[in-house]
Amino acid sequence: MRIINLNGAGRDVLEQVAILLVDSFKEHWTTFDSAFQEVQESLTSDRISRVAVDKNGIVLGWIGGISQYSGNVWELHPLVVRSEFRHQGIGSALVLDLENKVRERGGLTLWLGTDDEDNMTSLSDINLYPNVWKHIANIKNLRGHPYEFYQKLGFVIVGVMPDANGVGKPDIYMAKSLRN
Template sequence: MTIIDLKPEQQKLVEQVAIILRDAFVHIPETWDTLDEARAEVMESFQPDRISRVALDENGDAVGWIGGIPQYDGNVYELHPLAVKPSHQRRGIGRMLVADLEDRVRTRGALTVVLGTDDEFDGTNLYGQDLYPDIAAWITNIKNLHNHPYEFYQKCGYVIYGIVPDANGIGRPDIMMAKRM
């Protein structure tokens, strides 16, 4: 497995990454429903100061992609997005991409990485609930019901620092996570 910078002139890889992004999130409504939407997301990752990294298999084909967006004058980076080809999930590629991104942001002087992991598919006990008025209790008592990725990020060292109730519509929260670099 090799991880390299993804560049706009690498059209074959850009197209493969767009397909991975669309396919990896097909179970979540209103994400990257079309290949054009996925391509647009990939192209946004080439903006100045952003990080765009792609994992390649032994044939040089894309099997995963991760992006990083600087915030707070570079003290913080948002991990966005992370996508692994569905046929290659649960093989450690996501973990390698996260570790690679963390190495990159450390060299840029970042202190923290943040991410949001939406629950739009009944992945946790938060889905469909009115999280007010005691958001902190919901954070403390979160349960993974249907393979929600927040536990993957916890295994990578991230902690939940908040929830944005109704971020994606009534009862569809965003789970906010962070890790000190």
């Protein structure tokens, strides 16, 4: 496996990434065209867009970064790995690669939002107000939510947006300092 810039890759690679988005996030990208537009938007100069490919040029995963706060902070968006290649270190390698690319551009913090739309944590299906931080401190992973994947990579929960995706469906905000 190698990780390369998506910017400059051939149309075949861009199309593979769009198909990967539709396959993995059907609720957000329902058509190839909407996914392909997302892929194209990732190719601007204020973004980082990297793909993991195998020796045959097959896309195994994709990660993106979006510059914010004058480049001090970057949003990790998106991260996706082909289902048959998950739990093999590809996602971790993509995140570490993105961290290095963000550092090269002077970034200090990398953050992400990881939705809980499917009642996968103890933060879902409840009213988080008025004790939001109490709920965060006592979070439990009920059904394999990816927040623990990010914690293993050094990210910490820095907040939540209650009801971001509807009643009882929060977005969990995580961040990691890149100053080391």
